[in-house]
Amino acid sequence: MSQIELHPAQRDELECLENLMQFYLYELSEWLPLQLGRHGLFAIQPQAEYWRQPGTRPWLLRVDGELAGFAIVDEQVHFAEVQYNLAYFFVARRFRGHGVGSQAVAQLLAQLPGHWQIFHIEANPPARAFWARVIPALSQDAYSRHPITADGYPCTLYKFNTLALPGQ
Numbered sequence: 001m002s003q004i005e006l007h008p009a010q011r012d013e014l015e016c017l018e019n020l021m022q023f024y025l026y027e028l029s030e031w032l033p034l035q036l037g038r039h040g041l042f043a044i045q046p047q048a049e050y051w052r053q054p055g056t057r058p059w060l061l062r063v064d065g066e067l068a069g070f071a072i073v074d075e076q077v078h079f080a081e082v083q084y085n086l087a088y089f090f091v092a093r094r095f096r097g098h099g100v101g102s103q104a105v106a107q108l109l110a111q112l113p114g115h116w117q118i119f120h121i122e123a124n125p126p127a128r129a130f131w132a133r134v135i136p137a138l139s140q141d142a143y144s145r146h147p148i149t150a151d152g153y154p155c156t157l158y159k160f161n162t163l164a165l166p167g168q
Contacts, residue, residue: 006060022044032123056073057073063100067092074087079159089101102130113162119155139158142160142161146159
């Protein structure tokens with residue numbers, strides 16, 4: 001069985017996160033009209049200010065010590081009672097379908113117990129299927145779904161409280 005580790009990213013790992021963001025955007029470009037810049041990279045807004053925000057928490061995902069993805073939690077929430085927003089979540093393709101993503105999310109929720117929101121764009125079928133499977137399992141079916149719009153795109157937002165779950 002593979003060892004799946006999600007650890008908080010350090011300052012010297014932020015460049016790694018921004019590099020991984022290129023793969024994240026590449027994946028999204030299948031469903032969103034994202035364009036490559038003239039140097040062959042997706043345009044990413046400078047993130048220095050984002051990383052400095054106290055509520056922004058970047059994480060790196062490793063499988064058996066190998067870099068496999070990332071998660072970024074922030075406080076850009078849609079409901080007053082929500083503490084945590086899973087802003088970005090990415091698992092490299094070769095690690096998908098083996099439980100890596102669901103185990104990484106479970107680790108994240110265990111490390112940051114509280115009120116969560118997680119959303120995905122509706123146009124992304126793999127994300128839609130993943131979250132529809134993972135959220136009910138990790139929340140023990142104690143969640144709500146809300147249609148929202150993000151940057152003009154229809155999304156589904158899941159809201160749940162890990163503090164209310166047995167064993168937390």
